[in-house]
Amino acid sequence: MNTTSIHIGLVRWTPVAIAALLGFSFGHLNSEKIPTDEPVPAPEFSATPSAKSKGAEGRPNIILVTIDTVRADHIGAYGHSNATTPFIDSIARDGVLFERAYSGSSWTVPAMASLFTSMYPYQHNVDRGGVVSGTATLQPGLSGEIDTLAEQLKAGGYTTFGVATNVHLSKPLGFAQGFDHFVNQGFNNAPWVHQQVADWTEEMAASAPFFLWLHYFDPHDKYAARRPFADRFNLEAMEDFPELAVETPRSRDKRFRSISGQVMRDLKKDPFTETPLGIQTMETLYDSEIRYTDKWLKRTLSMVDPKETAILILSADHGEEFRDHGGLGHRRSLYQELTQVPFIIRSPGQIPPSTRLSEPVSTLDIYPTLLGLVGLDPVKGLAGIDLSDAATEATEPERRPLLQSTRRSGEVLRSVVAFPMRLIVNETTGGVELFDIENDAKEERNIAMDRPDEVGRLKALIGTIMTDTPVHQANDVSQSLDPELLEHLRGLGYIDNEAASP
Numbered sequence: 001m002n003t004t005s006i007h008i009g010l011v012r013w014t015p016v017a018i019a020a021l022l023g024f025s026f027g028h029l030n031s032e033k034i035p036t037d038e039p040v041p042a043p044e045f046s047a048t049p050s051a052k053s054k055g056a057e058g059r060p061n062i063i064l065v066t067i068d069t070v071r072a073d074h075i076g077a078y079g080h081s082n083a084t085t086p087f088i089d090s091i092a093r094d095g096v097l098f099e100r101a102y103s104g105s106s107w108t109v110p111a112m113a114s115l116f117t118s119m120y121p122y123q124h125n126v127d128r129g130g131v132v133s134g135t136a137t138l139q140p141g142l143s144g145e146i147d148t149l150a151e152q153l154k155a156g157g158y159t160t161f162g163v164a165t166n167v168h169l170s171k172p173l174g175f176a177q178g179f180d181h182f183v184n185q186g187f188n189n190a191p192w193v194h195q196q197v198a199d200w201t202e203e204m205a206a207s208a209p210f211f212l213w214l215h216y217f218d219p220h221d222k223y224a225a226r227r228p229f230a231d232r233f234n235l236e237a238m239e240d241f242p243e244l245a246v247e248t249p250r251s252r253d254k255r256f257r258s259i260s261g262q263v264m265r266d267l268k269k270d271p272f273t274e275t276p277l278g279i280q281t282m283e284t285l286y287d288s289e290i291r292y293t294d295k296w297l298k299r300t301l302s303m304v305d306p307k308e309t310a311i312l313i314l315s316a317d318h319g320e321e322f323r324d325h326g327g328l329g330h331r332r333s334l335y336q337e338l339t340q341v342p343f344i345i346r347s348p349g350q351i352p353p354s355t356r357l358s359e360p361v362s363t364l365d366i367y368p369t370l371l372g373l374v375g376l377d378p379v380k381g382l383a384g385i386d387l388s389d390a391a392t393e394a395t396e397p398e399r400r401p402l403l404q405s406t407r408r409s410g411e412v413l414r415s416v417v418a419f420p421m422r423l424i425v426n427e428t429t430g431g432v433e434l435f436d437i438e439n440d441a442k443e444e445r446n447i448a449m450d451r452p453d454e455v456g457r458l459k460a461l462i463g464t465i466m467t468d469t470p471v472h473q474a475n476d477v478s479q480s481l482d483p484e485l486l487e488h489l490r491g492l493g494y495i496d497n498e499a500a501s502p
Helices: 015-022 086-093 108-117 149-155 190-206 229-239 242-246 249-260 264-269 276-304 363-373 388-393 452-468 483-492
Strands: 062-067 096-098 130-132 135-137 159-164 181-184 210-216 311-316 343-346 355-357 402-408 411-418 421-426 432-436
Touching: 062 276, 062 363, 086 276, 086 311, 086 343, 108 149, 108 363, 149 159, 149 210, 149 363, 159 190, 181 190, 190 210, 190 276, 210 276, 229 242, 229 249, 229 276, 249 276, 311 363, 343 363, 355 388, 363 388, 402 452, 411 452, 421 452, 432 452
Parallel strands: 062 210, 062 311, 096 355, 159 181, 159 210
Antiparallel strands: 096 343, 130 135, 311 343, 402 411, 411 421, 421 432
């Protein structure tokens, strides 16, 4: 456990505030994502194990990939019609794909804190924050008392490397705990991630076994038109939108720019984004960002794991909504488009290829599963379970309830997946929604009024789980923000109501 790390809470509403409050220099913090396809040299890479502690020698390298804002149903292996992820699909063919995987939350900080601690947001308490009269208040940082995945792997003999491109995932918020090498310089794109890893190749080769975490930001808004993918996906949409067949390149570019130039706050207010073509345009750009990330992920993994011998886990922090239930973006609800994420594991020699498992699982399971795959002792008190036996034996894991939660403008939303049912509760207003997710995967029919007994049972189940699991305290901070920064936060869509309580 890393008790010397700095754990300072910061404003939840934006990654930018972290840099502003702490005075860090996060390069490109206020710049656009760099739309470059310039090749980055791939150094020679050959990992020679050198044990760091007893039992480390001979263990495989581990690579954890998390992609910001990627919903499962926009991945090819999960059935998406656009060819967004040829490389990720190949990983799924070589390993196991969990068809129903749920994040712990619908925005980055609590979701990733849950992944790295295998605790639900209410347990680690990195799940809230607010801006009241220009003051950022009550943003928690991850407690140093919690042993993270990186800390456990480091204790097991791994040298740990982390590259994050969302400033929420910062050292002050506790995400550097357990990492020997950690870099986060703000909003950056996939080529930047590649270059950071390229700079580490010699050290990684000399310190195997290593654990490498890569967090990609590209699919997050703003949605850039990554070419040629955007044009290709736009043409493929002609079947549903015949008017695209006569669209000129100039009008297409104008339509793309009208969307890609807007931050989420403006997209939510733009009437065009409420039309079918507007939604399709957003999704085309979003898909092009996913395809762009897939391309660069292949380059980077080919550099660090050319023989594909490492254990590879790929997932996401949360999804994105495109008016599926009326909203845009993320954080403000818990529907499947926000909480159902990809979860794929490739472990050559351990996991049989082309395995698909349908039982619901959680991203909280990543932590204990990785320990299980490399033979490290399990950690007590985790909310997730070890899926290594299910993955290696191609058998369904045990069925159990899975929780999700988020906070919005003073309201607390909680959800439980108790397959085949899914309950969403607004604890502040008392509103409930019940879905049969086996027969209504898109959660289009709220059957709460028809099944009051089921609603009561699942509400009680949420209470029981929360009562029976440990809770940790987190550190908070209050800091005044200057007017320029506040306006920037509003533009990003992170401030909905400055008077909101945490």
